[in-house]
Amino acid sequence: MRTLKLASLLAAAAILLAAQTRRTLDIYWIDVEGGASTLIIAPSGESLLVDTGFPGNDDRDAKRIQAAAVAAGLTKIDNLVITHFHGDHVGGLAALSKAMPIGKIWDHGESIEASQPNGAMLWQNYLAAAGNKRKVVKPGDKIPLAGVDITVVSANGEVIAKPMKRGFVNELCEGAERKPTDNTENSRSTGFLLTYGKFTFLDVGDLTWDREMMLACPTNKIGEVSLMQATHHGFSNGQSGAPALIWSLKPQVVVVNNGARKGFSNGGYETLAKIPQVEGIWQGHKGAMNDADHNTSDDMIANLEEGAADKGNWIKASVSSDGKFTVTNNRNKFSKTYTSR
Ligand SMILES: [Zn+2]
Known part of the structure; x- marks a missing residue:
C-alpha cells in the first residue's frame, strides 16, 4: 500500500518535472487568418508572444492564442512583442489581456499613424491595454528570454547599424x-x-x-538563417520581399502566415521558391488567389478552408539543442525534420 502511494507520487513528480524542464524551443504560428501571432516558448519554459492578431470576430484571435498557450502548457504570457500598431498585429491585445496574464510588453515606440483616425484608435487602445508594462526597444537591443538570444534588428524605421557576427558582403545588391x-x-x-x-x-x-534593403545591402547584416517567417504575410504583393534580402538570408525553412486572401500571391511564392537551397515552405492558409503551382503541397498548409469552415490550425516548430528542428502541421500531423546548417 505504502509502496503504491510512493510510486504514484513519484510518477506525479516526474510529470511535473517534465513540464518544468522542457527540452525543446517551440514556436507556434497561430492562425489569425492573415494577421500575425507567433508564440515562442524557450527550453526554460519562459514564453514570448509576437503580435496578437485581429480584434472582433467574437474575440476569435485572442481565443486561438489562449488555446495554443494552454496546449503549450502555459498559464501566462511572460513577454509580448507588438511589431507595429496595425489592427492585424495589435488588435487582439485587449481581449487577450483579459483572458491571460501578460508580463512585459515590448514595442518600437509611438505609432507613426497616431494622428490618423484608425491609427489613433489602435494606438489609444494599445496604451490602455499595455499600461505600465511597456518597454521600448531599438535596433541592437536584446529582449531577454531565458536560454535563447534575441537581438532586435529593426524598430521604428531603423535597422542595426553594424552587421551581426554572421553578416557578409552581399553579392545580390548590385x-x-x-x-x-x-x-x-x-x-x-x-x-x-x-x-x-x-x-x-x-x-x-x-x-x-x-527597410529590407537596409538590412540586406551592401552587407547582409543578419547572415544566413535556419527559419524565417515570411515578411508581411508573404510579401503583400511586392510591398515586402526584396530578393536581395530573402535570397541572401537563405532560410532553410519559411513559414508564411498568410490569410486565404491576404498577403500571399503567385509572385510571393516565386520569391520563396527561388531561395537557394530552400528545404521547406509552410503556409498558414492555402492561398485562394494563387494558382495551383504557387501554393506549397497541401500537407504543409495548416488551413485549406476559409471563412466559417476555417478551423484555426497552427504550424509548430520544435527545435532541439543539437540544431535539429521538426515542423508539424496541426491539421494532419504531417511533419518534417530539418538540420540547422
Ligand atoms: Zn500585417
Missing part, C-alpha cells in the same frame, strides 16, 4: 530593385533574430521592401 521609402507603421516593424545553438529564427513583422 542592380537590385529599390522601392520608395515607406512611411506607414509597416516600416516601423520591430524585427528580431532569435538564436538557439546553431538554429536561428528571423521575424521582422511587416517590414517593407525599403
Whole structure:
C-alpha cells in the first residue's frame, strides 16, 4: 500500500518535472487568418508572444492564442512583442489581456499613424491595454528570454547599424530593385533574430521592401538563417520581399502566415521558391488567389478552408539543442525534420 502511494507520487513528480524542464524551443504560428501571432516558448519554459492578431470576430484571435498557450502548457504570457500598431498585429491585445496574464510588453515606440483616425484608435487602445508594462526597444537591443538570444534588428524605421557576427558582403545588391521609402507603421516593424545553438529564427513583422534593403545591402547584416517567417504575410504583393534580402538570408525553412486572401500571391511564392537551397515552405492558409503551382503541397498548409469552415490550425516548430528542428502541421500531423546548417 505504502509502496503504491510512493510510486504514484513519484510518477506525479516526474510529470511535473517534465513540464518544468522542457527540452525543446517551440514556436507556434497561430492562425489569425492573415494577421500575425507567433508564440515562442524557450527550453526554460519562459514564453514570448509576437503580435496578437485581429480584434472582433467574437474575440476569435485572442481565443486561438489562449488555446495554443494552454496546449503549450502555459498559464501566462511572460513577454509580448507588438511589431507595429496595425489592427492585424495589435488588435487582439485587449481581449487577450483579459483572458491571460501578460508580463512585459515590448514595442518600437509611438505609432507613426497616431494622428490618423484608425491609427489613433489602435494606438489609444494599445496604451490602455499595455499600461505600465511597456518597454521600448531599438535596433541592437536584446529582449531577454531565458536560454535563447534575441537581438532586435529593426524598430521604428531603423535597422542595426553594424552587421551581426554572421553578416557578409552581399553579392545580390548590385542592380537590385529599390522601392520608395515607406512611411506607414509597416516600416516601423520591430524585427528580431532569435538564436538557439546553431538554429536561428528571423521575424521582422511587416517590414517593407525599403527597410529590407537596409538590412540586406551592401552587407547582409543578419547572415544566413535556419527559419524565417515570411515578411508581411508573404510579401503583400511586392510591398515586402526584396530578393536581395530573402535570397541572401537563405532560410532553410519559411513559414508564411498568410490569410486565404491576404498577403500571399503567385509572385510571393516565386520569391520563396527561388531561395537557394530552400528545404521547406509552410503556409498558414492555402492561398485562394494563387494558382495551383504557387501554393506549397497541401500537407504543409495548416488551413485549406476559409471563412466559417476555417478551423484555426497552427504550424509548430520544435527545435532541439543539437540544431535539429521538426515542423508539424496541426491539421494532419504531417511533419518534417530539418538540420540547422
Ligand atoms: Zn500585417
